[in-house]
Amino acid sequence: MVRRTRFNDSDCPVARSVDAIGDWWSLLIVRDAFDGSRRFGEFQRSLGVAKNILTTRLRVLVAGGILDVVPASDGSSYHEYVLTPKGKDLFPVIVALRQWGEGHFFEPDEPHSEMIDRRRGQPLRMLEIRSADGRLLDPDDTAVNKVTR
Amino acid sequence: MVRRTRFNDSDCPVARSVDAIGDWWSLLIVRDAFDGSRRFGEFQRSLGVAKNILTTRLRVLVAGGILDVVPASDGSSYHEYVLTPKGKDLFPVIVALRQWGEGHFFEPDEPHSEMIDRRRGQPLRMLEIRSADGRLLDPDDTAVNKVTR
C-alpha cells in the first residue's frame, strides 16, 4: 500500500499529490484511463501487472476519488473504471511526464507513442509555466512560500 | 530500488519517466532541490527520510542524470546535490503536481506552502494544455498514437 503522508510534509501540495498517485502503477493506470482503458482486463493486458496488484491499485484510486466504478457500457453486468473530474485534472501531470520522457529518454529517431491533438493530428505544444500576468517563468523566477506553524 | 521498465510499456514516454522518478521519495527530493535544498542533511531534515533510503535515492537520481554532485558552495570539503538541466526540465511536472494537490487536497482556507512568481509575489497561472496552433485542449481533444511493433 502507498505510504502515509509524513507530518513534516503534509502542508505541501506536492507531497499530498505524491501520496495519492506516487507509485509505479497508479500513474500508468491513470495514463491508460486517459488513453481509453476502462475494464480490469484492459488495464491488466496493457500494463502487464499482476492481478492482485491491479486490484489493490484500482481500489486505492477509487477510494481516492480518482477513478469511479460504473456499470459496463456494453450492457453486460460487469463494471468499468472511469476517471472522475478529479482524475481528469491529472491531465497536465500526465502531459508533463510525457513531454519530459520524450525529451530525455528517446533518441531523436526512436519510435514512441505520442499524444496528438485530435483535430489537427499534431503533437501538443510544450507546457509553459507562466506568472499570473502571463510572463514565461523558469524555476529561478519562482519561490516557495513555506507555511510556518 | 525502483522497478525496471516493463517490456510492453517501454515505448511510452510516461512509463520511462515514471521509471526514473516514480517513487515516493524521488519526486519529493526533486521538489526540495527546486526549493533550494542542496545538502544531504537538508534533504534528510526536510523529508524525514531514513538516511540509508536517502543515500540510495540520491545515488539513483545522480545515476539517472537528474542530480549532479558538485563541491560544496561554502568552501568546505563536503559536496552538494544540484539539479542537472534534465532535472530542471522536471519543473512542469512539479508544478502540475502542486496545482493538482492545491485543487483537490486542501480546504479553501487551509494553509499550505505555495509557489509564487518572485517578481510579483503572485501564485502562478494554472497550466494549460494547448495544441501546436495554440488552441486550449482538454483530455477528450487528444489521442495517443500507439507505436505498432
Added chain:
DNA sequence: TTACTTTGGTTGCAACATGCTACCAGAACG
C-alpha cells in the same frame, strides 16, 4: 441445459524493498 470460455478477481508464499536503530570515519570547530 449443459459444457466451455472469459472476466474479474482471491489466496498463499517467496523475494525484495523499506525503515529503524546503532554505529562510524572524516571534516569542521572551539
Added chain:
DNA sequence: CGTTCTGGTAGCATGTTGCAACCAAAGTAA
C-alpha cells in the same frame, strides 16, 4: 586536541510486490 557535525554503512524486523494457482459468476455456443 576534544567535541560536534556531516554524511554516510550495517544489521535486522517488517511491509510490499510479484508470481502462480485457484475460483465463482457471467457470457457463449450446441
